[in-house]
Amino acid sequence: MSLVLVIAIPILGAFLLPMLSHRSAVLGRLFGPIIIAVNLGLALSIWQHVTLNGPQVEWIGGFAAPLGIVFHVDQFTAILLLAIAVMTILLWPRRMEDPIREPVLSLVLMGAASGLALSSDLFNLFVFYELTAVASYGLVASRATGPSQIAAIRFLILSAAGSALALLGIALIYSITGSLNLAYLAQVAPTLLSGPLGMSAFMLILIGFGVKAELFPVNTWVPEVYASASSRVSAMLSGVVSKLAMVVILKVLITVYANTSASLVMLVVGLLTLVSGELAAYRAKDFRRMLAFSSIAQLGMVAMAFSVSGTAGLLAGFAIMLHHLLAKPALFLLAERWGGHLDRLTGAAYSSKTGAILFLFLALSLIGVPPLPGFWAKYLLLTALFGHDQSLYYFAAAVLLITTVIEAAYLMRILQRLYQHKNSTLEPHRASELVPALVLGGTLFLSVLVAAPLGAALSGIARSSADIPAYIQRVLPVDVPKEINV
C-alpha cells in the first residue's frame, strides 16, 4: 500500500467537498468525516505494518534516492499520522452554520501535515510546510471577524518571511552539497556543512520553520492568533501543526547537524522560548492568551529536549510533544466558553462542573504533578539534561524547575478563581466542545494506568528514530558516490 494515499486522499477530498455539498447538503456533511475515517484506517494499517516489519521507505515515482523524492515512515511518524487524523476528526466543525471553507481547509491541513511527517527531502518538506501554512492562514481568517483577519494577515507576513528565509537556507545547502535528500546530506554533512555557511543555513532553517514551531523570537503571532481564531483552529495549530514544524526542525537537526554546535543553538533558543513563554503566561490577563503563552513554553521544552543528542533527548522530546498534543487542544476547547478576561472565570466551576474537573486534571498534568503523564515527560527531560556533562545543560535543568513554579502559580490562580463562590454568568460548555475535550483528557488519564509499558514502547521508538546510520541504510541502500558534480 502506498504512503502517498495518506496525503492524496484528504487533498482530493478537499477539492471534491465543495462540489458534493453543492449537490446535496447531507452528502457534503458526511463526506468530510468519511475521508478522515479512510485516512484514519490508512494510518492504522501503516502503523501496524511498521510495528511488524520495521521502518519503511517509499521512492516517489520509482526514482531512487538521492535523485528521487523519498517518503520515510517509522513508528514515530506513524503515530504522528494517527494523531493528525484523530485530531482532525475530534476538531471537525459540527455546527450547521459553518461555511464550507473551514471543512475544506481542515482536509487540506490534514493532507499537508501528513506530508510533513512523511517527507525526508528538504524541498519537499518546504512545499508541505507552505501548504500547511496556507491552510492555517485560511483557517485563522475563516471566522471572518475583524480581529481574526488582522491576526491572520500578521501571522501570514511573519510566516511567509520565515518561509522565504528557510528556503534561503535550503538553497545554501543545495549550493554547497548539490542534494536535498536528508540521508545523503547526513553522509556529506561532516565534511561539507560544518563550516560557517552550513551553520548559517541551519540558523535560517531554524528561524523559518521556528515560526510555526512557536520558537523565540518568531512567535509574536501566537497570542493574537490563538486569542482571535476559533478554539478548534487554535487547538489544531497548537496541538498538531506546531509539533510537525518541530519535527521538521528535528529531522534536519539529527540527520544533518548531529554533533555540531547546532544543538547548543537549539538549547539556547529552547531556553529563551520557555522562559519568555512562562513569564508572559504569568502576566496574561486573558484565558486564551495564557494558554497560548503556555503552549509556547511547552514547545520551548521540546526544543530543549531535542538539543540533547541521542536517545534520551528524543525520548523526552517525544513524551512532551505527545503530552502537549493531548492536553493543550482539550484546554483550548474549554476556552471556547471560558475565553476573555480571567475575571470572567470566577465561580465557573459551579456552572460547568465537568469542565472544571477536566481543567484541574490537565493543569496538574501540565505542571507535572506525579503520577500524571506531564510529570513523566518533565522527569524524562530533566534526566536527559542531567545526562549531559556541559554546564549549560545543568543551567537549563535549573531553569526548567524554576519555570515549573511559575507555571504552577498561574494555573493555580485560575483554579482558585474557578472554585470561588459566586454566581457565574458564564454559559456551561456545550457537548460539541466537552466531548472531544473529555476524549483527549480521558486518553491522558488512561496513559497513567499503562505508564510502564507506554514508557518502554516510547523508548523503543526513540531508539529507532535516533539510529541515523540505519536510516541512511534504508534510504540509500545502494552505494552512492560521495561527490556529485555540481
Add this chain to the structure above:
Amino acid sequence: MMTMSETQIMGYLLYSGALALIVIGLFVIVTRHHLIRILLGLGLLEAGVNLVLLAAGFRADAQAPIVTELNKVGTSMVDPVPQALILTAIVIGVGVLALALAICLEIHRKYKTLDLRVLGMIISGHVEDEPSTYVIRADQVSANKAIVPGTAERNV
C-alpha cells in the same frame, strides 16, 4: 563561451543581486507599516531567495537543460533541479500573495485602513469579536490623520 573571469563576474553579480533583493525585502517588511508595501517587500524577498537558488545551479558555459537535436546528451548543461525548485517556489509565492491580498481586502472593508499600527492597536489586548465596541481616537494614531479623517473620535 565566456572566459573564467567573466564566469566569476557573472556569479558575483547573481549573488550580490540576490543579496540586495533579500536585504531590501527584509528592510521593507520590518520598517513599513502599510500592508501593501509589506507584501511588496515579501515579493522582493522571495525573488531574492529564488535568485540564490538559480545561482546555485548556474554554469556560465552551459546550455539550458533541454535535450534537443542540437543540444545532445553529454553537452554541458546548467543544473535543472534548482530551476524546478524555483518554479515551485514561485507558484507557492503567488498563492500566498493572492490569499494575503484577499485578506487585506476584507480588512479594508471592515476597518477602512491597511496601516498595521492601527490594526495592531485594534487587536492588542482586545479579544472580543465586536469591532464596533472599540474606539480609536485620532490622537492615538496622530501620524495617520488620513485614515481617520477629520474626526476626534471614531468607531471603527
